[in-house]
Amino acid sequence: DSGVTQTPKHLITATGQRVTLRCSPRSGDLSVYWYQQSLDQGLQFLIQYYNGEERAKGNILERFSAQQFPDLHSELNLSSLELGDSALYFCASSVDRTGLDTQYFGPGTRLTVL
Amino acid sequence: LAKTTQPISMDSYEGQEVNITCSHNNIATNDYITWYQQFPSQGPRFIIQGYKTKVTNEVASLFIPADRKSSTLSLPRVSLSDTAVYYCLVGNQGGKLIFGQGTELSVKP
Numbered sequence: 001d002s003g004v005t006q007t008p009k010h011l012i013t014a015t016g017q018r019v020t021l022r023c024s025p026r027s028g029d030l031s032v033y034w035y036q037q038s039l040d041q042g043l044q045f046l047i048q049y050y051n052g053e054e055r056a057k058g059n060i061l062e063r064f065s066a067q068q069f070p071d072l073h074s075e076l077n078l079s080s081l082e083l084g085d086s087a088l089y090f091c092a093s094s095v096d097r098t099g100l101d102t103q104y105f106g107p108g109t110r111l112t113v114l
Numbered sequence: 115l116a117k118t119t120q121p122i123s124m125d126s127y128e129g130q131e132v133n134i135t136c137s138h139n140n141i142a143t144n145d146y147i148t149w150y151q152q153f154p155s156q157g158p159r160f161i162i163q164g165y166k167t168k169v170t171n172e173v174a175s176l177f178i179p180a181d182r183k184s185s186t187l188s189l190p191r192v193s194l195s196d197t198a199v200y201y202c203l204v205g206n207q208g209g210k211l212i213f214g215q216g217t218e219l220s221v222k223p
Contacts, residue, residue: 002157033211043158043201043213056209090157098207100146105157 003027004106006091012112018079021109025072025093031055032074033094033103034066038087049074050097078111086113118202118214125220132189134217136202139183147178147185148203152216158201161187189219197221 003026013019025032034046036059045058049068060066063081068074078085088110092103119137126132138147146165150158162169164176164185175188189196202214 002159004157042215045211045213048209048211056211058211092157099205099209099211100148100163100207102160102163103158105159107155108157 002104002106004091004093004104006089006106006109008109009107010110010112012114013081014114015081015083017081017113018077019081019111021076021078021089021091021111023074023076023091023093023106025074025091026104029093029095029104030072031094031097031099032068032072033092033099034060034074034076035090035092035105036087037090037108041087043090046076048099055097056099081113083113086111118204118212120200120202120214120217122215123218123220125222126192127222128193129191132192132196132219132221134187134189134200134202134219135184136187136214137184138202138204141182141204142206144206144208145182145204146206147176147182148205149174149176149185149187150201150203150213152199152201161200192219192221194221194223 005024030051046060048056066076088108092105094101148163149161152158162176169176177186199216205211
């Protein structure tokens with residue numbers, strides 16, 4: 001158990017809909033990262049937040065957004081969903097802001113868009 | 115940022131040493147190399163990180179040549195429980211994080 005929790009575990013929705021994925025980091029970690037894992041694209045870094053502020057952006061679509069709240073939990077919002085958004089979404093957390101320290105991954109949320 | 119390339123799969127037998135190489139020809143001066151292990155239905159788990167030469171911890175070694183255009187993860191005496199997907203990650207303090215496609219390691223008895 002990494003100490004990172006993600007909810008829900010599974011999510012099934014339809015094209016055009018909007019969903020919110022939630023992540024609680026390990027106690028004491030200030031950085032939260034979001035990743036998308038699909039069969040054809042592998043693990044793709046989406047975005048990083050550090051202590052409530054956006055710190056780095058990866059391959060995140062404009063239809064996707066994220067935020068980190070004062071209690072440090074984070075949410076990833078996916079809107080206007082397409083079939084290709086079906087994937088595993090992982091959240092990870094770490095202590096510092098650099099992105100180079102050990103990241104602890106949650107169990108993931110499996111999103112299926114029908 | 116460096117694009118990373120790994121073999122898609124590798125087979126080994128229990129007790130053997132396994133070396134998985136990742137190519138990152140365009141690695142930048144401030145990039146670090148990290149390796150993660152992932153079991154089915156779980157998130158990746160940190161194995162080891164390095165910048166140059168050799169790094170060793172209790173589970174693996176990481177060899178990085180002087181030109182840093184590749185890195186090799188070495189797993190000594192693998193067991194069945196080492197069957198997993200291994201990812202190479204090249205990243206820097208600028209916040210960019212690039213994972214390789216992953217190498218599926220299968221350890222047989």
